[in-house]
Amino acid sequence: MKRGKLDTMVSRNRIRLLQFLMGLVFFYLLFMSFEIPLVYRTGYGSVPDDGTFGFTSDTLPRPFLLESEEEMADKDAPRRPSDDTFLVSHGSPHRTPERRMREFKKVSGLVFDESTFDRNASKGEFSELHKAVKHAWVVGKKLWGDLESGKIVLQPKTKTENQSETCPHSITLSGSEFEAQSRILELPCGLTLWSHITVVGTPRWAHLEDDPKISILREGDDSVMVSQFMMELQGLKTVDGEDPPRILHFNPRLKGDWSGKPVIEQNTCYRMQWGTALRCEGWKARADEETVDGQVKCEKWIRDDDSHSEESKVIWWLNRLIGRTKKVAIDWPYPFAEGRLFVLTVSAGLEGYHINVDGRHVTSFPYRTGFVLEDATGLSVNGDIDVHSIFAASLPATHPSFAPQKHIEMLTQWKAPSLPKKNVELFIGVLSAGNHFAERMAVRKSWMQHRLIRSSIVVARFFVAMHGRKEVNIELKKEAEYFGDIVIVPFMDNYDLVVLKTIAICEYGVRTVAANYIMKCDDDTFVRVDAVIDEAHKVQSDGGSLYVGNMNFHHKPLRHGKWAVTYEEWPEEDYPTYANGPGYILSSDIAEYIVSEFEKHRLRLFKMEDVSMGMWVEQFNRTKPVLYHHSLRFCQFGCIEDYLTSHYQSPRQMVCLWEKLMHQRRPQCCNMR
Ligand SMILES: *[C@@H]1O[C@H](CO)[C@@H](O)[C@H](O)[C@H]1NC(C)=O
Ligand SMILES: *[C@@H]1O[C@H](CO)[C@@H](O)[C@H](O)[C@H]1NC(C)=O
Ligand SMILES: *[C@@H]1O[C@H](CO)[C@@H](O)[C@H](O)[C@H]1NC(C)=O
Numbered sequence: 127m128k129r130g131k132l133d134t135m136v137s138r139n140r141i142r143l144l145q146f147l148m149g150l151v152f153f154y155l156l157f158m159s160f161e162i163p164l165v166y167r168t169g170y171g172s173v174p175d176d177g178t179f180g181f182t183s184d185t186l187p188r189p190f191l192l193e194s195e196e197e198m199a200d201k202d203a204p205r206r207p208s209d210d211t212f213l214v215s216h217g218s219p220h221r222t223p224e225r226r227m228r229e230f231k232k233v234s235g236l237v238f239d240e241s242t243f244d245r246n247a248s249k250g251e252f253s254e255l256h257k258a259v260k261h262a263w264v265v266g267k268k269l270w271g272d273l274e275s276g277k278i279v280l281q282p283k284t285k286t287e288n289q290s291e292t293c294p295h296s297i298t299l300s301g302s303e304f305e306a307q308s309r310i311l312e313l314p315c316g317l318t319l320w321s322h323i324t325v326v327g328t329p330r331w332a333h334l335e336d337d338p339k340i341s342i343l344r345e346g347d348d349s350v351m352v353s354q355f356m357m358e359l360q361g362l363k364t365v366d367g368e369d370p371p372r373i374l375h376f377n378p379r380l381k382g383d384w385s386g387k388p389v390i391e392q393n394t395c396y397r398m399q400w401g402t403a404l405r406c407e408g409w410k411a412r413a414d415e416e417t418v419d420g421q422v423k424c425e426k427w428i429r430d431d432d433s434h435s436e437e438s439k440v441i442w443w444l445n446r447l448i449g450r451t452k453k454v455a456i457d458w459p460y461p462f463a464e465g466r467l468f469v470l471t472v473s474a475g476l477e478g479y480h481i482n483v484d485g486r487h488v489t490s491f492p493y494r495t496g497f498v499l500e501d502a503t504g505l506s507v508n509g510d511i512d513v514h515s516i517f518a519a520s521l522p523a524t525h526p527s528f529a530p531q532k533h534i535e536m537l538t539q540w541k542a543p544s545l546p547k548k549n550v551e552l553f554i555g556v557l558s559a560g561n562h563f564a565e566r567m568a569v570r571k572s573w574m575q576h577r578l579i580r581s582s583i584v585v586a587r588f589f590v591a592m593h594g595r596k597e598v599n600i601e602l603k604k605e606a607e608y609f610g611d612i613v614i615v616p617f618m619d620n621y622d623l624v625v626l627k628t629i630a631i632c633e634y635g636v637r638t639v640a641a642n643y644i645m646k647c648d649d650d651t652f653v654r655v656d657a658v659i660d661e662a663h664k665v666q667s668d669g670g671s672l673y674v675g676n677m678n679f680h681h682k683p684l685r686h687g688k689w690a691v692t693y694e695e696w697p698e699e700d701y702p703t704y705a706n707g708p709g710y711i712l713s714s715d716i717a718e719y720i721v722s723e724f725e726k727h728r729l730r731l732f733k734m735e736d737v738s739m740g741m742w743v744e745q746f747n748r749t750k751p752v753l754y755h756h757s758l759r760f761c762q763f764g765c766i767e768d769y770l771t772s773h774y775q776s777p778r779q780m781v782c783l784w785e786k787l788m789h790q791r792r793p794q795c796c797n798m799r
Pocket of ligand 2: 727728729730
């Protein structure tokens with residue numbers, strides 16, 4: 127009895143205490159909700175935290191615009207972390223660029239003058255590129271204007287609640303249904319681990335090929351008999367305005383290959399660039415070669431004779447029956463034959479795609495950089511083949527959501543620090559495309575976390591142009607507002623125009639950031655920030671002009687093939703000495719020169735941005751000597767031990783490289799995909 131009474135008293139007191147605390151919390155919240163906006167509005171150091179800066183229609187003058195630059199520099203000087211003082215002593219003594227732009231812009235300040243592109247167009251020289259620039263600028267500027275004014279809005283999402291409807295576990299198509307869908311099987315939610323697709327088809331008989339792309343390979347004969355088909359896993363939803371990426375291109379050539387033998391070629395086409403083809407020519411992959419989930423990349427087949435196969439099968443079977451040999455190697459013929467039905471299954475393993483034909487493993491293709499399984503949203507089969515039916519099963523049950531923001535993690539820890547008021551040692555401009563959400567996120571989580579970047583001695587920004595798909599642009603704008611590390615270059619994105627982004631990087635690096643060095647890289651480049659600065663300091667002892675990277679000497683333009691450079695585009699026989707695009711550094715005087723030449727309309731533009739840079743530096747070198755420094759440690763392809771930058775790194779590899787740097791303190795490569 128007594129205890130019970132005591133208990134109720136205690137609990138009554140507790141309730142009162144709770145009520146009191148809740149009251150306190152309420153008043154605190156009330157107070158904060160009035161106070162915080164005030165704090166933010168007055169603090170001029172809070173540029174990126176105030177995510178709306180640069181995008182809103184808020185036209186109130188910013189308080190910091192009124193500050194003079196010297197005052198800012200004075201105020202800031204004591205804040206420089208002591209352990210980075212080496213930068214002060216080594217920092218280029220020559221001259222630091224003057225910061226001309228008085229605000230830290232999130233849109234590139236590169237000035238386009240449309241009329242100049244018209245004026246010289248009649249001369250014919252480089253006019254195609256200039257025309258393209260102008261078009262991209264006009265379209266892109268309008269797009270960005272609409273986006274900023276909020277004219278572009280996303281339609282409310284069409285119902286996606288019914289998961290079973292949007293993400294089927296399996297899909298079955300008959301041959302005629304497949305034909306009716308223009309030979310594309312749509313996979314609404316992509317693939318997942320161990321999803322598999324089975325195609326039943328019959329290769330058609332060889333026909334005379336008149337496609338010059340194929341027949342050119344066989345000079346002498348004026349006709350070639352060809353039978354081949356292409357099965358491709360494509361990323362229908364990942365990119366718009368470009369060809370869809372071919373995540374797996376599987377191309378059996380029964381007849382007509384230049385080798386004269388039946389082969390299977392496999393490849394990927396990422397951002398409209400073909401990779402290196404994996405050719406299976408009937409030799410089993412060597413034992414020391416990389417395997418895929420324990421499977422060889424290419425199985426052996428009988429290279430010449432089909433008639434042997436029946437015989438050898440029988441012999442093998444007899445040997446097994448008699449029990450004479452435990453292990454008998456049996457060779458199968460090439461898995462496809464004209465007019466003969468086959469059943470092909472492609473499945474998604476841990477390390478790559480596996481292809482089985484008629485129940486036997488034929489090839490395995492390791493996953494390549496840049497794709498995740500759910501990106502494979504379509505399967506197309508084209509060429510000399512009749513498809514009888516297609517089955518896809520073990521497809522992802524839950525919708526991974528193709529919304530690009532799935533890659534974006536809105537956490538304050540990944541936000542860029544605000545731009546410092548002092549000059550910056552190194553500015554890193556990262557070329558990126560609107561839909562490369564995953565790539566940017568991986569950069570943010572890896573080398574952008576370097577202490578030199580967190581302390582604003584080095585500043586890194588992504589340079590992104592307008593994308594063809596409005597959903598992407600809307601997401602991009604949100605991303606830019608949140609992270610504060612994206613500079614919009616307001617023209618329509620186009621492969622031939624990346625050169626403009628390079629100029630925009632120079633402009634931003636010189637005018638907005640006022641950096642001593644300017645570096646350009648790609649969003650699949652991993653940068654060892656401190657090592658790169660050390661390299662520049664080591665080379666530049668006298669404060670002269672500098673161009674550092676993986677140099678190409680006396681390279682010649684490719685004059686044939688898909689990526690040919692015409693004589694109109696590049697009349698000279700040689701390219702100038704130029705650093706490979708995935709990572710190079712300039713001293714700021716060169717960058718300044720480039721921007722000013724561009725604004726005077728004297729800058730020659732070429733579609734390859736790295737060659738263009740070589741050309742501009744060569745021009746600069748005529749008036750003031752430039753120190754060219756070549757280092758293979760700026761890797762063009764992949765990664766080497768002790769790299770300064772490594773390239774073609776997938777988002778996973780980026781994070782892996784960063785972890786190795788952090789935990790093992792060693793620049794080691796991550797060779798998984
Ligand atoms: C979802 O779609 C399936 C197939 O169309 C249907 O059978 C099911 O009733 C739907 N569920 C809901 C909740 O609408
Ligand atoms: C355009 O023409 C003028 C006059 O001929 C020339 O000075 C200028 O360099 C040209 N600009 C470009 C970009 O070709
Ligand atoms: C740079 O200029 C110097 C002196 O004019 C010249 O010797 C050198 O070859 C030039 N370098 C390049 C790469 O053009």
